[in-house]
Amino acid sequence: MRLAVFVDQVFWRDGQDLSTDESYVLFLQSLAGEVNGMTLIGRLAPEPRRAPYPVDSDTFSLLPLPYYPDLHRLWRADPRIYGRVRREVRAQARNWDALLVSGPHPLGQMIARECIALGVPVVLVVRQNLVQQMAAHRGLKRWAALAAAALLEWDFRRLARGRTVLAVGTEMADAYRRDARQVTNHFACLVDKSRFEMFSKMATGGDPTRLICVSRLSPEKGHAHLLSALARLTARGVEYHLDIVGTGQQTEPILRAQAERLGLGSRVTFHGYVPYGPALFDLYRRAGALVLPSITEGFPQVINEALSLGLPVVATRVGGIPSFLSHEVTALLIPPRDIPALADAVQSIVTDEALRHRLSRNGRALMGDNTLEANRARVLEALHDEIRPRP
Structure with a gap:
């Protein structure tokens, strides 16, 4: 299985080496022995640096997204970013057997739709309640952030219709169960x-x-x-x-x-x-x-x-x-x-x-009873089930 994974995190290059400062990549690397190759879709930082978590170049390739510091500044970025990302995804997606996309996220949702149009199976990962996350902030931009988060959440649920969703916790699992074909609790444990x-x-x-x-x-x-x-x-x-x-x-x-x-x-x-x-x-x-x-x-x-x-x-x-x-x-x-x-x-x-x-x-x-190996098995089962032809 050749897998693509959209993750809203930053990657750095230091010569030929690729690294990130978010530990979630360690869980993805644990899938290496179960897939034939993995394409990470994430932001590439403009400056060279060596971050704490190196990425194995033998297993991973990077489809680099244009750099943006955070989601708020993505909204203000050059709208041509979306066109460039769409063209890059179209060029590579036919080599993928499945896409794992974490969201809600505007670029992730656009990438998911491109893959669906090309016949690539898509599994959604809901890692937390985006509306609650935005509600924790204060200031004049709070209400605009809440409105944008609610719109993204609504659209992500539309994407979930008839598909497999990996949801972190019962709150989000229950929210998506009304639309998704199948919802599985997902804890990306890094303790093997x-x-x-x-x-x-x-x-x-x-x-x-x-x-x-x-x-x-x-x-x-x-x-x-x-x-x-x-x-x-x-x-x-x-x-x-x-x-x-x-x-x-x-x-x-x-x-x-x-x-x-x-x-x-x-x-x-x-x-x-x-x-x-x-x-x-x-x-x-x-x-x-x-x-x-x-x-x-x-x-x-x-x-x-x-x-x-x-x-x-x-x-x-x-x-x-x-x-x-x-x-x-x-x-x-x-x-x-x-x-x-x-x-x-x-x-x-x-x-x-x-x-x-x-x-x-x-x-x-x-x-x-909940080590990395146990949680990895749940993710792989969900991916294989989504890829499996329906009667």
């Missing part, structure tokens, strides 16, 4: 069996008062709510320290100012970007729990890593999270934006040793 065994042997939880939050610094990730919740714990006399791992050029100064304003300066450490490897693992080992206060999500890879390590998790009931985790069994789940509930959950994790042990034990058991 060997890494799961490695994580399982690492000792964590040395300091139950130490919390870690690993995600990009962006409004929809809910860091501001977490800081407000921690201020409540300070008032209650609860001991804690928060390690924030991630970057966000616009959001980080706002969060730092909020931490100082709330008197949390000595209780919160901003680590910036920490590459996947020993430095990040060391922060995990020192932590007593992972906290993810997101307003909207797909399914964060960091949850898979935390569960494999036996690190208790506090997370919001958004995206695919409540489809995978059970409240008070494998995690503590709270409503998004609920600062009092977040404060109470964090306090329980910090102070209740029996709770931490139960979540740690059950989380590891859950991950043992």
Whole structure:
């Protein structure tokens, strides 16, 4: 099977080497032994650079999209971009047996329609609720972003009619089940069996008062709510320290100012970007729990890593999270934006040793049945089913 995959992420070239800073490519590379070749369709950065995740040139080729920094600036870009992409897709699509397209996304949806017109089977991937993601932002552009997101979502559901959809979590699975021929829950887990065994042997939880939050610094990730919740714990006399791992050029100064304003300066450490490897693992080992206060999500890879390590998790009931985790069994789940509930959950994790042990034990058991290999098999089954001739 020759597979094309539309991913809205940036790729960099450094000589002949290709790389990206989004770990999703590792899941795609796990399909290498099951396909005859894979074409990645993504943005090519204008400047050379070596990003953290190298792309195997023996397995992958890149159909480069013109570079745009983000979706908002794509709308303002030269409209001739669409014509150039359409011509490139038409030239290559006849060599593809299937297209996997993540969305909603305007370029991805255009590419999907070109492939459908050429008779190439298309499988859609819904990784999170785009409307909720746009709603997390503020400012004058918010309403325009919400309207555009709603239109894209409506059009993506039209594309789903009679096709297979891989949806992250029951919320999006239920939304697309009305139109799609088949909907399968999809968790692109990057923890394979060997890494799961490695994580399982690492000792964590040395300091139950130490919390870690690993995600990009962006409004929809809910860091501001977490800081407000921690201020409540300070008032209650609860001991804690928060390690924030991630970057966000616009959001980080706002969060730092909020931490100082709330008197949390000595209780919160901003680590910036920490590459996947020993430095990040060391922060995990020192932590007593992972906290993810997101307003909207797909399914964060960091949850898979935390569960494999036996690190208790506090997370919001958004995206695919409540489809995978059970409240008070494998995690503590709270409503998004609920600062009092977040404060109470964090306090329980910090102070209740029996709770931490139960979540740690059950989380590891859950991950043992949901490694990369298990999730890869679900994706391949969906692709083969879409390609298979209908009676």
